[in-house]
Amino acid sequence: MATQEARPLRADARRNRERVLDAARAVFADSGHEAQMDEIARRAAVGVGTVYRHFPTKDALLAALLADSFARIAANARAALDEPDAWQAFAGVLWFGAELLAANRGLTESLVAQPADCVLEHQLELRVAMGKVIGRAQAAGVLRPDMLVDDVPMLMCGIGAAFRKPHPCPGSWRRHLAIVLDGLRAPAATGPLPD
């Protein structure tokens, strides 16, 4: 989850690190990758230098945030394996992830962008956990058998359309996910694909 908690930081440093992360979360959530470091610093009520003390580059800061989100989803996925209902387990993870995506433009962008190495690591972790959740649901016959783990990012992409302004309507991503879930539960019905 965290990246350099190895050496314990001074109390004030840890507090500032959190302020920076919080500010960055907010700013990246609003503006995605085009967020500006000065804006993050201002929002954290901190000098730019402080931001850079904790994160060597803008991308590293964004990556830390993304890694954290992916780690949280991965944790959720692992926990889902204890849920008795295989479908509920699967759907629950998607709902959980969607909740995060719906509020975070940076995270949404990450579904389409080339991931940094440090993020990749956590995405892999998520991929593994999600793979198990998917496998179980497929084995139980409640999830369409042709679905792949790598389909998940695509299926979740639309969640972030919430950022389009003016919003169609605030919670519309819920209907989006509901539709996707319906499509996933049913056995493939669309028939042969074109081309």
Added chain:
Amino acid sequence: MATQEARPLRADARRNRERVLDAARAVFADSGHEAQMDEIARRAAVGVGTVYRHFPTKDALLAALLADSFARIAANARAALDEPDAWQAFAGVLWFGAELLAANRGLTESLVAQPADCVLEHQLELRVAMGKVIGRAQAAGVLRPDMLVDDVPMLMCGIGAAFRKPHPCPGSWRRHLAIVLDGLRAPAATGPLPD
């Protein structure tokens, strides 16, 4: 389709306009909004000044391209009303749009970004046509009744995940759309949404 074709252009001007549009299409498709004007000009074998003569800003150029794409999809949607099978009509439009999205990063980004006024106009046109296609399918009982026109962009968003590198697999967006379509055909089955 285009925005300032009102006054007829000299032959060579029209030719240049097309060159610019073609180049911009290619570059925006590859690089999305971060494409650079100089690159577009180079690709069009034209000076930057020429690009600016035809399109006052980068956003205007991108908008012209988007407007064109939306217009093409709108045309496809209008034509779909002649298709006897209401479901085929609906699905056909989505397949058509997906084909465009899958190859165009700029277009995909537009599903999430704030649309320019000039694009908005064409999106509205598309919205109207698509509304009819959707209404017909719902009236025929082949499309889930709670679906809204404004859900379409969200549902199509995932198509562009194809830009993520390394690609999961080249044609994966087809499976994505198939799943979505399955979710749309079935009557809502997921049950009450959380929260």
Added chain:
Amino acid sequence: MATQEARPLRADARRNRERVLDAARAVFADSGHEAQMDEIARRAAVGVGTVYRHFPTKDALLAALLADSFARIAANARAALDEPDAWQAFAGVLWFGAELLAANRGLTESLVAQPADCVLEHQLELRVAMGKVIGRAQAAGVLRPDMLVDDVPMLMCGIGAAFRKPHPCPGSWRRHLAIVLDGLRAPAATGPLPD
């Protein structure tokens, strides 16, 4: 001498390129590598962007200047081979180079710094020419036989001490070179070196 004169530049572009080079020469001569790009642009009465249009980085600009200086000295060295007096030929090249060094802090710094590739090329050229000048003088018995081409930069380094402020006295570098030349003409007389 020049770096990208391959494609002929527009008249105004060439003029600006010269302005930039002149300004850079002046600023680097005064401040060496710590000169600032904005200052160079201001001095050239040009936007920074123009500086960057002609030279991709600060180092490239400095390198172009250095390369030019080295090229000029190399040309002088080649011409010196036509001078009948082998000693005058040798001494003349040093006097010529010293004249440049005495007025140019950037050039002086380059005698100590790691040279960029593009400069290296011209230094090599100079090394070759200078090697011939030295060889001829040694063959004529007028230059101490143990001197190497690579000693030249060291011997010339002191010229730049002229930048030390307050100057000991404006033309003192002339006496410096005279002393060095005397040391070079005499057969080695100092006796065994310590250590």
Added chain:
Amino acid sequence: MATQEARPLRADARRNRERVLDAARAVFADSGHEAQMDEIARRAAVGVGTVYRHFPTKDALLAALLADSFARIAANARAALDEPDAWQAFAGVLWFGAELLAANRGLTESLVAQPADCVLEHQLELRVAMGKVIGRAQAAGVLRPDMLVDDVPMLMCGIGAAFRKPHPCPGSWRRHLAIVLDGLRAPAATGPLPD
């Protein structure tokens, strides 16, 4: 030698001061003026704050080091007055100074840079001592009569060319000094200077 040893320091403070000086010596010797304060602190195994407690600015720290070096050379020069051979005395001081210069990029740079007041003081001290050494050698007729004390820095500048990478050859500065010394011993022979 040092600048603020007036008031006696606590034992640990004095120890820290030495650690800082040692570290700074090493770092400035390697990197010259571009050395970073953090690097010096790290090398001294001390916080930056401690560095600043002992030396108010980076330049003050560098100056302290330079002052120390100049003081050592000055001491050497004073001692040289006891050497019976006036030439050996003179040459010996230069060899001693060269040894220091050859291993210290910061010191070498100081021969060209504007000296801080606190350094100036020690340079003056050196100037006085060196003046006597030079005067004696000139009186004895073993040193060219037109040489001035202020020529010394210029003559020694080349020593530092050893920092150029790749080094021409490790001990080449010895030949440089030998040549200079030969030039200095001989009566002026070069003839009238140009211009």
Added chain:
DNA sequence: TATGAATGAGCATTCATTCAT
């Protein structure tokens, strides 16, 4: 007093847009 986290002015570089040729 020592520490090292915080600060923020400073600087190289980019790129959409303008305008002289």
Added chain:
DNA sequence: GATGAATGAATGCTCATTCAT
């Protein structure tokens, strides 16, 4: 009209110095 050189505001990052702990 076309060209591409010029512009300069904007932005990520550095590092000497300060100051809270």
